[in-house]
Amino acid sequence: MYDTLKFEGDTLILIDQRKLPQKVEFFKCRDYRDVEFAIADMVVRGAPAIGAAGAYGVYLAASEFKNNSEEVFFKKVKEANKVLVKARPTAVNLFWAINRMEQAMKRNRNKPVSEILEILREEADNIAREDVETNQAIGKFGNEVIPQGATILTHCNAGALATVGYGTALGVIRAAHESGKNIKVYADETRPRLQGARLTAFELVEEGIPVTLIADSVAATLIRDGVIDVIVVGADRIASNGDTANKIGTFMLSELAVRFGVPLYIAAPVSTIDFDINDGSEIVIEERSPEEVTHIQGIQIAPDGVEVYNPAFDVTPAENITGIITEKGIIEPPYKEGIASLKSSQKKGDIDGQL
Numbered sequence: 439m440y441d442t443l444k445f446e447g448d449t450l451i452l453i454d455q456r457k458l459p460q461k462v463e464f465f466k467c468r469d470y471r472d473v474e475f476a477i478a479d480m481v482v483r484g485a486p487a488i489g490a491a492g493a494y495g496v497y498l499a500a501s502e503f504k505n506n507s508e509e510v511f512f513k514k515v516k517e518a519n520k521v522l523v524k525a526r527p528t529a530v531n532l533f534w535a536i537n538r539m540e541q542a543m544k545r546n547r548n549k550p551v552s553e554i555l556e557i558l559r560e561e562a563d564n565i566a567r568e569d570v571e572t573n574q575a576i577g578k579f580g581n582e583v584i585p586q587g588a589t590i591l592t593h594c595n596a597g598a599l600a601t602v603g604y605g606t607a608l609g610v611i612r613a614a615h616e617s618g619k620n621i622k623v624y625a626d627e628t629r630p631r632l633q634g635a636r637l638t639a640f641e642l643v644e645e646g647i648p649v650t651l652i653a654d655s656v657a658a659t660l661i662r663d664g665v666i667d668v669i670v671v672g673a674d675r676i677a678s679n680g681d682t683a684n685k686i687g688t689f690m691l692s693e694l695a696v697r698f699g700v701p702l703y704i705a706a707p708v709s710t711i712d713f714d715i716n717d718g719s720e721i722v723i724e725e726r727s728p729e730e731v732t733h734i735q736g737i738q739i740a741p742d743g744v745e746v747y748n749p750a751f752d753v754t755p756a757e758n759i760t761g762i763i764t765e766k767g768i769i770e771p772p773y774k775e776g777i778a779s780l781k782s783s784q785k786k787g788d789i790d791g792q793l
C-alpha cells in the first residue's frame with residue numbers, strides 16, 4: 439500500500455487521491471497554502487489524514503516564518519493556522535491536530551524559534567506515527583465484533599488512505615482478514631466523490647480481501663435480504679452523546695440497519711470525538727460544489743443550470759449505532775458516560791476553535 443502522506447526534506451508528499459486508482463501520482467506541498475489547498479480539494483481526505491496533513495502544514499508555516507522577529511513569527515504562524523483549520527469544516531481531527539501543534543508551540547514559547555521548529559516537526563511526526571498505532575488498536579478491538587465468515591458492508595473510505603496507515607473501519611476489516619476470519623466485504627461506491635469505488639475497492643483488491651463493489655442504492659436490498667452481517671464505517675466527528683457525522687449516506691444505512699436488525703459500528707480514534715458539543719445538531723456539515731454531483735470524473739452528466747444540493751456528510755443518531763470502536767476499546771450505549779470517560783485520555787484535545 440502507498441503512503442497516504444510522508445514528510446521528506448522540506449516537503450509534505452501526498453498521494454493524490456483525486457486521481458486514484460487510475461493514476462498513482464504524488465502532490466507536493468512546499469508551504470502551508472499548498473496543504474490548505476490539498477485538504478480543501480481532497481488531494482488528501484479522511485478525518486485522521488487531514489489532521490496529520492494539517493499538523494505538517496503548521497510545521498511548514500513555522501519554517502516559512504522562522505526568520506522573522508519572535509513576535510511576527512508567532513503572529514504569522516497563528517494566521518496560517520487559521521487558514522489551515524478552515525480548509526474543511528466537519529472532521530474534528532483537523533482542529534484537534536492543529537490545536538495540538540498550537541499547544542506544543544505555547545508550551546515552548548520561551549525557547550528559541552529554531553528549537554520550536556524542531557519541537558513542531560517532532561509533534562507532527564508524533565501525530566502521524568500515533569495515528570497508525572491507534573488504527574491498529576481500533577482494528578484489534580473491532581475484530582472482536584466481527585463474526586467468523588462475516589459479510590461486512592462499508593461506506594466511503596475509512597482505510598489506510600483516509601488515515602496515515604491501516605485505517606479505522608478498514609482497519610477492523612484488515613484485522614478480521616489477518617486473523618483468518620474468512621470475511622467478505624461489500625463496498626458502497628459512495629457518490630458523489632466515489633471514495634468507495636475508487637479508494638476502498640482499490641485498497642481491498644490490493645490486499646486480496648474479497649470485495650464486491652455496489653452502487654449505493656443496492657445496500658437496502660442486501661440488508662433486507664439478510665446478506666449483510668455487520669456494517670462498519672468511519673467517522674468525521676462524534677458528539678458527546680454519540681451522534682456521529684460521517685460520509686453522506688451513512689444515516690440512511692443506519693436507518694436500514696435498525697429496521698432489519700443489522701449491527702452498525704463506528705470505528706474512529708478518540709481524536710474524532712468533539713467533547714465540546716452535546717449532540718449532532720452542533721456539527722457543521724460541509725456543503726461542496728455542485729460539480730461533484732453534475733459531473734463524474736470530469737464528465738458532465740446533468741443539464742446545465744440544474745440546482746444541486748451536495749452535503750458531504752450526514753449525522754447518524756446515537757440510537758442507531760451499536761457501538762463505537764476506539765483505540766481505547768468499544769463504547770456501548772448509552773454513550774454519554776463512555777465518551778466522558780475517554781475525555782481524560784484525549785491528548786491536549788482542548789478544541790475551542792479559537793486558534
Ligand SMILES: CSC[C@@H](O)[C@@H](O)C(=O)COP(=O)(O)O
Nearest residue numbers: 483484485596600606672673685
Ligand atoms: C478514517 S476516515 C473517516 C471519515 O473521514 C470517512 O468515513 C469519511 O467520511 C471521509 O470523507 P471525505 O469527504 O472523503 O474526507
